[in-house]
Amino acid sequence: MNPQEIISKHKPTQDNLLNILHDLQNNNPENYITTDAMDLVARYLNMTKSSVYGVVDYYSMLSLKPRGRYIIRICVSPVCHIKKAGGIISHLENTLGIKTSETTPDKLFTLEVAECLGQCQEAPSMMINEKVYNNLTEARIEGIIAQHK
Ligand code: FES
Numbered sequence: 632m633n634p635q636e637i638i639s640k641h642k643p644t645q646d647n648l649l650n651i652l653h654d655l656q657n658n659n660p661e662n663y664i665t666t667d668a669m670d671l672v673a674r675y676l677n678m679t680k681s682s683v684y685g686v687v688d689y690y691s692m693l694s695l696k697p698r699g700r701y702i703i704r705i706c707v708s709p710v711c712h713i714k715k716a717g718g719i720i721s722h723l724e725n726t727l728g729i730k731t732s733e734t735t736p737d738k739l740f741t742l743e744v745a746e747c748l749g750q751c752q753e754a755p756s757m758m759i760n761e762k763v764y765n766n767l768t769e770a771r772i773e774g775i776i777a778q779h780k
Contacts, residue, residue: 661697704745705757716755
């Protein structure tokens with residue numbers, strides 16, 4: 632389905648902006664929203680291009696640049712921080728060979744940091760796409776990453 636077809640599935644009201652943007656991103660194999668797609672959304676919803684761009688830029692769940700097939704979001708909020716999420720991030724960076732906000736050369740993984748994932752009782756936590764992983768340890772990280780290769 633091309634971007635125009637995706638956009639046309641939604642009613643042309645500005646209330647649908649976020650739904651449309653998520654739909655576009657979820658249907659892009661590179662997990663981001665292209666400039667052309669944002670232009671189409673602006674025209675469809677009778678908004679300025681800059682206001683659509685501003686929304687995409689504001690929401691951390693939306694991306695303006697190509698990302699990997701799997702988006703890893705590691706929580707850096709206080710409870711996870713206290714429970715050594717920093718060490719988990721370093722381990723992920725070493726395992727994947729990238730820093731946060733980067734994508735592996737094979738375009739399989741993008742590593743991002745996130746605010747509280749609502750899993751504090753089982754911190755440290757991360758998400759890979761829509762799935763949550765809790766009680767992370769370096770050993771668990773190895774297994775989880777291996778499952779996605
Ligand atoms: S602080 Fe990490 S899940 Fe809440």
